[in-house]
Amino acid sequence: MIASRRATWLLQGRGSLLILAAAVLLLPLIVSTNFHYRVLVLVWVFSLAVIGLNLLMGYAGQVSLGHAGFFALGAYSTALGPPLLNMPPWASLPAGIALSGLVAFVIGRPILRLKGHYLAVATLGFGVLVYMGLSNEIRLTGGPDGMRVERLLLFGWSVRSNVIWYWITGGLMLLGAWLALNLVGSPSGRAIRAIHDSEVAASALGVDAAAYKLLVFVISAAYASAAGGLLALFNGHVTPGLSDFLISIQLVTMVVLGGMGSILGSVVGAALLVLLPQVLTFLQDYEHAFLGLIMILTMIFLRSGLVPGLLKLLTKDGHEGNP
Amino acid sequence: MKEILKAENLGIEFGGVKAVDNISIAANAGEIVSVIGPNGAGKTTLFNLVSGVYRPRTGRIFLHGKDVTGLPPHRLARHGLTRTFQNLQIFFRMTAAENVMVGRHLYERRNVLAHLLSMPSAARQQAESRDRALDLIERVGLRAVADRSAGSLPYGALKRLEIARALAAEPEVLLLDEPAAGCNPRETEEIDEIIQGIAASGVAVVLVEHDMRLVMKISSHIVVLNFGRKLIEGNAERVKNDPSVLEAYLGQKRERVRAVAVDR
Numbered sequence: 001m002i003a004s005r006r007a008t009w010l011l012q013g014r015g016s017l018l019i020l021a022a023a024v025l026l027l028p029l030i031v032s033t034n035f036h037y038r039v040l041v042l043v044w045v046f047s048l049a050v051i052g053l054n055l056l057m058g059y060a061g062q063v064s065l066g067h068a069g070f071f072a073l074g075a076y077s078t079a080l081g082p083p084l085l086n087m088p089p090w091a092s093l094p095a096g097i098a099l100s101g102l103v104a105f106v107i108g109r110p111i112l113r114l115k116g117h118y119l120a121v122a123t124l125g126f127g128v129l130v131y132m133g134l135s136n137e138i139r140l141t142g143g144p145d146g147m148r149v150e151r152l153l154l155f156g157w158s159v160r161s162n163v164i165w166y167w168i169t170g171g172l173m174l175l176g177a178w179l180a181l182n183l184v185g186s187p188s189g190r191a192i193r194a195i196h197d198s199e200v201a202a203s204a205l206g207v208d209a210a211a212y213k214l215l216v217f218v219i220s221a222a223y224a225s226a227a228g229g230l231l232a233l234f235n236g237h238v239t240p241g242l243s244d245f246l247i248s249i250q251l252v253t254m255v256v257l258g259g260m261g262s263i264l265g266s267v268v269g270a271a272l273l274v275l276l277p278q279v280l281t282f283l284q285d286y287e288h289a290f291l292g293l294i295m296i297l298t299m300i301f302l303r304s305g306l307v308p309g310l311l312k313l314l315t316k317d318g319h320e321g322n323p
Numbered sequence: 324m325k326e327i328l329k330a331e332n333l334g335i336e337f338g339g340v341k342a343v344d345n346i347s348i349a350a351n352a353g354e355i356v357s358v359i360g361p362n363g364a365g366k367t368t369l370f371n372l373v374s375g376v377y378r379p380r381t382g383r384i385f386l387h388g389k390d391v392t393g394l395p396p397h398r399l400a401r402h403g404l405t406r407t408f409q410n411l412q413i414f415f416r417m418t419a420a421e422n423v424m425v426g427r428h429l430y431e432r433r434n435v436l437a438h439l440l441s442m443p444s445a446a447r448q449q450a451e452s453r454d455r456a457l458d459l460i461e462r463v464g465l466r467a468v469a470d471r472s473a474g475s476l477p478y479g480a481l482k483r484l485e486i487a488r489a490l491a492a493e494p495e496v497l498l499l500d501e502p503a504a505g506c507n508p509r510e511t512e513e514i515d516e517i518i519q520g521i522a523a524s525g526v527a528v529v530l531v532e533h534d535m536r537l538v539m540k541i542s543s544h545i546v547v548l549n550f551g552r553k554l555i556e557g558n559a560e561r562v563k564n565d566p567s568v569l570e571a572y573l574g575q576k577r578e579r580v581r582a583v584a585v586d587r
Contacts (some may be wrong), residue, residue: 201408203395205488
């Protein structure tokens with residue numbers, strides 16, 4: 001019983017922060033090449049977006065097939081801030097997060113009244129809209145070719161080293177995980193999880209379901225936007241491909257594979273789907289089919305995802321609550 | 324006695340069928356008002372109207388004399404009305420204690436920033452809600468399983484958990500939709516005691532229940548529905564002895580039943 005409580009704390013509760021921090025601190029001991037660091041930066045960046053999406057999907061139970069839209073909004077805001085508004089790159093990142101939050105707030109109101117498939121299609125539509133906008137507004141965004149992003153300057157130094165980016169993105173991923181874990185364990189998080197299980201019961205107890213759905217939607221958009229902005233700064237260029245439907249699908253697959261309603265699972269899912277294509281290079285042309293296959297296999301054999309599945313094995317009473 | 328809930332001339336129709344037709348119902352503090360009637364009589368629909376799940380086509384609803392007609396459930400909860408559900412609406416992914424803690428929602432400071440940053444105020448709030456929740460869980464006899472996942476609890480326990488959760492919202496009007504459905508006689512007796520305790524604490528209880536022994540025993544006032552209309556109302560004695568009630572439950576008069584049988 002105590003062992004199972006400890007496993008729950010580690011995998012589901014605040015203890016997962018310990019695992020994540022250990023991963024960020026210890027991975028540099030086993031990786032060496034610049035390329036490895038680059039891949040790990042991608043893992044931390046995607047983890048951020050997936051943690052946000054998991055708050056929406058895994059905790060509040062609302063689907064989004066358009067989160068790449070927010071991802072790209074963050075990336076392009078970061079890219080456009082310096083040339084358009086003369087902002088320094090470090091400031092255009094949070095400005096992009098605020099903008100995405102605002103957009104999510106505005107479109108979330110009508111969209112979140114929809115349920116299930118309808119909501120999925122509406123969010124999908126949003127993603128497509130962003131893609132069209134970024135591709136067609138050539139004068140502003142450079143169109144399909146994308147645009148250059150001004151490098152991040154810290155203390156007068158242009159940040160280009162993958163190692164430094166590793167620590168920046170790793171640190172921000174930990175911050176994002178910490179905030180998310182705090183939220184889901186708080187009274188607000190409880191209200192959000194209640195909506196997932198029974199909206200009608202939550203309402204009868206005074207929970208304003210519409211308001212909380214909107215809140216999570218805005219928060220998850222902010223996470224996606226932060227991830228997109230970081231990726232833009234790291235890569236030094238952006239293309240409309242960031243808002244591609246397949247990126248949205250990739251994010252959803254990461255959530256489902258790692259485990260809905262698991263912050264640690266979000267990072268595990270992101271890590272696996274970023275790393276696997278690097279390892280299985282022969283899959284290059286079939287990467288998207290591969291995503292589909294993983295999704296199908298997870299749904300058949302591991303419904304609850306990797307981390308909750310592991311937790312179930314360890315505790316055996318099927319305990320899924322958040323302590 | 325203080326009249327807390329008053330609903331007048333409520334009506335709603337679905338596809339031309341009058342599911343609830345011109346029904347009035349009232350409940351005072353400390354009273355148990357039961358709504359009975361055969362299946363399809365409109366009991367749950369009436370509950371859905373009073374609790375704000377449906378918006379009534381006709382009629383008005385008052386809480387403490389204040390017109391609350393058409394308010395959504397979460398606003399009604401703020402006015403002191405909450406309910407349980409006929410088909411369980413448990414938060415299955417949470418522990419029993421967390422389920423009841425959701426009921427404390429209205430009394431928690433909802434400062435999202437404090438929650439995101441895990442400020443001390445959030446932890447204090449959490450501890451407070453948990454204390455209150457555990458008291459209530461104790462009251463319905465589930466203390467031993469408070470930290471078990473709700474999904475792993477037996478049906479009878481979940482029925483009581485729903486009541487504890489509703490009580491956590493400190494309602495002045497509590498609608499109980501078949502709290503004893505599917506429970507064995509011993510569990511029914513426990514629920515009976517719990518309900519009487521709730522009413523004794525000054526809550527106006529409105530009860531939909533099929534267990535007639537339970538209804539007749541604890542109700543201060545009974546409303547009988549049939550085909551969406553109010554058949555009669557009164558105390559247990561009056562309802563028990565009214566021939567139209569028996570007829571509503573056992574179908575039409577014997578001659579008509581036979582005629583239908585011959586037609587087939």
